[in-house]
Amino acid sequence: MSAEPVAPPLAGAVSGDRAEQRATGGAAILAAHVARSARERLGEPVRRAAKAVLLHNLIVGLAAHGMPLPGLSESRALPWAERPVTAPDLAFATTLRMGARAQHDEHPRSVTHLGSAVTPAVLAVAPRDIDGERLLAAIAAGYQVGGALGVALLPHVRARGMRATGVVGPIASAAAVAAVMRLDAAAASDAIALAANRAAGYTEVWLEGTDEWRLQTAAAARDGLESALWAAGGARGATAAIEGRSGLLHALGVDAECGAAIVGALPGALGGEPVIAQMLLKAHPVCAINQAAVEVAIGLRRELSDADLSTVERVVVRLSDADAAYPGIDRAHPPSSWAQAMMDARQGVAIALADGRVDAAALHPGSAEAQRLRALVDVVGGRPASAAHGAAIEIELADGRRLERASDGVEVDRARSARMALELLPAAGLPTELAEQLPALVDGIDGAGGVARLVDALDGIAPWEALCRR
Known part of the structure; x- marks a missing residue:
């Protein structure tokens, strides 16, 4: 069993004068959605979709068990990727594996791998006894923030040769962690603003066939989580980190008029169709x-x-x-x-x-x-x-x-995911029993003790065994 990740207690409201400040910037709009999502009950369609993507991402992540990863040879091991101790390192390590086969989910409209940026970060800080609905709601909130912002930014991200996951992923991760920690809107805004400063990653990797793509997604999960932890501790982020004259949109070459339109459209996008229900789940280990x-x-x-x-x-x-x-x-x-x-x-x-x-x-x-x-x-x-x-x-x-x-596309439903588990997990040296049980464990995650049963099933499988162990 690896050491338990270090993280502060789950927060309620991080109160103070700043919670009463009225802000209309992009970070505040996204944060208001996060805070609202943490309070509301999860609708059944979103609940089903969240379980579907969680099951898929766990399967493809576990299927990478034992798969060699660049930079992780025995002679040059990276402790934060192989033997994570802190929560951010755990998020990094599990994301590396979730994306190792290139089968982590993708939001086609924003071309962003939201699941591997969001899910490991949430699981790294959530306690073992957390209510499963709260966990799913936080994951869904991260998807909604990442997808809503990602669709608006995609043309500008592509024009700059950047990778959408590297740009939007940290913000989605921070939003999801803020939701599971139940930060208030002010602290969630700080988390999102801090995460916007972690936006990075270029698509030159695809032309040269190098390894940055793995680090971009893993860093997105880790950086978003760190941003939320910093915000929970009182660190402040610029209120105009997204739309300010030296903010994220400016860095992407967006002019002021277009930037205002992007921010103005965010409330509608956040309240639209659930992003988590739009995800492409990959049946094959390719882009x-x-x-x-x-x-x-x-x-x-x-x-x-x-x-x-x-x-x-x-x-x-x-x-x-x-x-x-x-x-x-x-x-x-x-x-x-x-x-x-x-x-x-x-x-x-x-x-x-x-x-x-x-x-x-x-x-x-x-x-x-x-x-x-x-x-x-x-x-x-x-x-x-x-x-x-x-x-x-x-x-x-x-x-x-x-x-x-x-x-028009490949559909991966629960039945196909279950078949994938039976094929991929034993091939990776994992127990057939786990492959057989995993779909039902995810289905029951929102029942009493559901999260604990799921994470207990991962005991002995590093680094997954350290999830939800606080």
Whole structure:
């Protein structure tokens, strides 16, 4: 059992004169939603969606058990990533694993991995006896803040070559932790403002296939949590950290008029459709943009005999213009790293056609047959944008036949998650019993003792065993 994370007691209102100050900035608007969410009962649709994303993210995180991660070799171990002691380190360590297979959830409209930024941070500070509904509500609040802000910022984030998770993730994490700690609106605003200063991360990683993507998400969870802990202790954040003349929006190249419109639209976005119900849960260990393409390719492979496969002359993968243009998706040359392979639409589709599935271990460099097929794949735009990165594939065979199939996205429901658990967890060396029990444990998390039963099931599995142990 790893040492218990160090964190201050869960707070009620952090009261004082500042709680009475009226603020209209972006941080205050987001914080007001957080404080309100911490008080209100959770609606049934949000409750179901929160359980679905929690189950999925736990499964893919646990499936990375024993998976080698860059920088964590035995000779150069990083204690905060392998043997976390503090709550922020625990959030960092669990997020590293939740994203290790590239299957953590994504909010397509903001292209942000909200689950791996929010969930580990909340679980790192929540006590074992916390009411499960309160836990789910805090997670949902982090998703709502991250998604509402992320949609508004996405065009500006992309224009700057930044990664949405690195920019929005710390703010979503801080919001969720503020909710589970039940900070008042003033302290929650401080947490969000402090987290806005942690916005970082660039998409050059996808072009070079390096490892920053792992650290960007892990840092988002840790930095948001730290920001909330600082705010709980009385640290102050700039009231105009988001929209001020030297704030986040300015740094993203947003002019004053556009910035005012973004902030003005936040209340409506926060009160709109639950973001947690919009999440794309990944069935395959590839980028979210490639999920539908891989799924379609697996379906097409069932229609091809081995002899047919040897006569494939051309494969056209059609995505939306934005998805086809995203860094790393339309890669001309074969990938030179796992990170490049995960982003490379050609690679994912070729492996799906060659193997009938995409396994994380087989993603790079791929079999000789997959490498042959990759050279025949073209990635083009022109498909209408969909809420879940839809794709269409056309396969041309030497005898003139043409196979076509399309999908608007991949749906991962509770039943599919349960099947994934039964496949992935035993393959990672974890007990089949845990894989069998996990869906029911998450389903019952909002019952009496539900959180304790879930975390007890993770006992002995580092770093997960340290969650909710305060």
